[in-house]
Amino acid sequence: MVTEISAEAPVLDRRGDQSDEAARKKEFAVPSDQRFVLVTTDRTVVNDGKYKELQDGSTLYLLQNKDQVLPVATEENINFVPHYNTLIESGTFEYFAEGQKSLPCALAELVDNALSATAKNTEGRTIEIQLLFDRTFGKPAVVVLDNGCGMTSKQLNNWAVYRLSKFMRENSTFESERDTYVRPEPVPRSLNSDISYFGVGGKQAAFHIGDSVRMITKPINSPDVHELVLSKEEFQKKEQNKEDVFKGTILNRKPGDYSHVTSSERFLQEVIKEETGKDSFTAVVITGVCPEHIKYLKQDFSEWTRQLAHIYHYYIHGANGNHKTDNSLRSNVIPQIDILVTLRDKPSYSMNLRKVEDDMQTLYINSAVDTFEFKVKTSEGGTVDGVLRYHPFLYDKETYPKDLNVLQAPVEEDDDENESGTMNQARGKRDIFECFWNGRLIPYTTVSE
């Protein structure tokens, strides 16, 4: 006889009872002279000890012996929720796979989201990267704050869902209020701020930088601020307690209310105090920042800010880029986008990425002798705006700017005076084209991709 029962079946609750065996036989209509055995689907006999370890909802067989062949096929209910590492370690491979410095790329993901969120701002767009490393304010934190549209609690819930992209998400509880994704109209250099695609960037970035992320957001037209914390520690706790790791709570509160903030996170009080009077905003607060990252962010401040200024060059300086000397070449419309970086330490330091004068794009633009602009329409209706720049080899020297952050390509031994060898030396390992997707540099992407 084969049967499938649940661990919750009442017959099992009477283990230890003298009439136990008889009761079980009765429950399952097993003749009194017949022996039977309870086994799991991987054929482990469920004795008293094993019974205690059974999970609710387990599928068991009632058999004549442990190895009895199944006379009929059975179906077993299983659960395959991914491990929380899917979420918290997701960025690690991606950032390192391309051999680049990972932190500027991770911060850029958060800036991308802030650019998208501020796209419809009627007044200025402000994105602040705050490095709160002054220990008098509690543990170290990285905060990315924007004055964009914010998120409703439904949207905040969607933010947390790994790989829920904008193309498939339901952003309202009510079907009648759901709007579908509309691709923005073409604009010069594709500076459309529509920089999100996979539904992974924010989470990958946050857990690459630290091990806890608190999203604090207020959507337009709502009196409430919504907060959601995802943290490695919470995931671990839930896993130990056999709780659903992908369940959590959103805290809904009035702006400025920091009564829930603990003393180890005093810096949050400052962040929350500034909420009052704001129509909408989003703050991404990352803690558990590893010491190596803190060291890099402090010591290599100019390197990573230079890289961010390069990534967002056209958002910062407009479609024509940063022409330093010839005003006539500058863009007529300079976007009202301020990306501010503040290092709160001893001493504190603050800068606007617009002030960076040595990012690679600025160097390319200002050292080119000539440029050729072109536009290509793709078969799917996309547009590629392109610029070819001419950097001549002059007086025995390359005029192509050197990128100090990129390894120089080794000179091939039998290449002596060979032309391509000289070219490689100048370019290092960089590709000859740089690709900006929707106006934002995607480092290390080549044209074929």
Ligand SMILES: Nc1ncnc2c1ncn2[C@@H]1O[C@H](COP(=O)(O)OP(=O)(O)OP(=O)(O)O)[C@@H](O)[C@H]1O
């Ligand atoms: N600063 C923000 N302000 C408002 N909404 C935000 C903000 N950051 C994230 N969101 C919302 O959360 C969603 C998920 O963000 P996330 O960066 O994880 O993925 P994505 O931007 O959709 O795609 P990608 O993987 O390309 O970054 C965004 O699409 C956006 O709707």
Ligand SMILES: [Mg+2]
């Ligand atoms: Mg994103």
